[in-house]
Amino acid sequence: xxxxxxxxxxxxxxxxxxxxxxxxxxxxxxxxxxxxxxxxxxxxxxxxxxxxxxxxxxxxxxxxxxxxxxxxxxxxxxxxxxxxxxxxxxxxxxxxxxxxxxxxxxxxxxxxxxxxxxxx
Amino acid sequence: xxxxxxxxxxxxxxxxxxxxxxxxxxxxxxxxxxxxxxxxxxxxxxxxxxxxxxxxxxxxxxxxxxxxxxxxxxxxxxxxxxxxxxxxxxxxxxxxxxxxxxxxxxx
Numbered sequence: 001x002x003x004x005x006x007x008x009x010x011x012x013x014x015x016x017x018x019x020x021x022x023x024x025x026x027x028x029x030x031x032x033x034x035x036x037x038x039x040x041x042x043x044x045x046x047x048x049x050x051x052x053x054x055x056x057x058x059x060x061x062x063x064x065x066x067x068x069x070x071x072x073x074x075x076x077x078x079x080x081x082x083x084x085x086x087x088x089x090x091x092x093x094x095x096x097x098x099x100x101x102x103x104x105x106x107x108x109x110x111x112x113x114x115x116x117x118x119x120x
Numbered sequence: 121x122x123x124x125x126x127x128x129x130x131x132x133x134x135x136x137x138x139x140x141x142x143x144x145x146x147x148x149x150x151x152x153x154x155x156x157x158x159x160x161x162x163x164x165x166x167x168x169x170x171x172x173x174x175x176x177x178x179x180x181x182x183x184x185x186x187x188x189x190x191x192x193x194x195x196x197x198x199x200x201x202x203x204x205x206x207x208x209x210x211x212x213x214x215x216x217x218x219x220x221x222x223x224x225x226x227x
Contacts, residue, residue: 037216047156047164047207049216062215063121096163105211106154110163 002027004097004111012091012118018084022097022111023077030055030075035100037107038071038082040093048093053080054102087118122146122210126219134227139195141222143208148188152212155184155193158221159204167206168193200226 008020022036029036038050051061053071061069070083084091094115098107123146133139143153151171156164166175168184171191181196195202203226208219 046220047209047218049218052216060214064215098163100211104169105216106166106169106209107164108166113163 002099002109004099004109006095006097006111006114008114008116010115010117012087012116013120014088014118015086018082018087018091018116018118020082020095020097020114020116021079022081023079024099025078027099029073029078029080033102035102035105036071036073036080037098037100039096039098039107039110040091041096041113042090042093050082050084050095052100089118092116092118121215122149122213122217124208124210124217124219126206126208126222128222129220130223130225132225132227133198135200136197139193139198139202139224141193141206141208141224143186143191143193143219145189145191145210149210149212151187152210153184153186153191154209154211155182156207156209157202157204158207164207195224198224198226202226 003025005023012018035052037052053059068085073080094113096113098110100107125144153171155168157167158164167178167182172184183194205221205223207221
């Protein structure tokens with residue numbers, strides 16, 4: 001059974017870059033069978049899809065965040081990462097990593113989430 | 121972008137009562153509509169996929185229907201453990217999108 005775990009700083013200053021890593025266990029991130037997603041949720045609000053990666057050169061981003069987002073993969077560590085630049089308070093949220101299929105895009109397995117607060 | 125509009129935003133329901141949540145898509149998405157349950161401080165859990173397909177381990181009181189632009193999640197007889205927020209999600213096209221959520225409270 002695959003498990004995902006987010007990690008990274010819980011506090012980021014405005015205008016800086018938010019960086020998170022998702023560690024995958026119980027399955028290979030390079031199997032070629034899955035998309036690896038980042039999704040966020042501000043407190044009390046709805047879920048927002050940030051983007052996903054399939055291979056190192058196959059990524060899709062939400063147009064609303066595309067100019068600030070980079071998702072990358074490190075197959076040697078079985079991890080994928082999120083960088084979100086020029087953050088503001090509006091980027092404060094619980095960030096989830098999640099796995100979806102290449103044919104069934106819906107996220108099926110989720111990490112527990114990690115709260116990132118943007119504040120000086 | 122496919123916008124998903126859920127209703128109602130909030131529902132207070134007595135145990136054993138039937139719950140119906142609707143999700144309307146801004147354009148046709150076939151049956152690529154899924155439902156998640158999210159309890160406080162937990163990650164979302166899939167309860168229905170592709171509009172009406174059941175999920176292993178999810179109680180049979182959960183069912184879904186619809187296609188195109190109009191979808192429904194039904195909880196046949198609400199139990200206390202069903203108190204949660206419910207989100208619809210479409211995987212028909214990018215960007216993936218979610219509905220605004222429906223919070224179900226137990227009276």
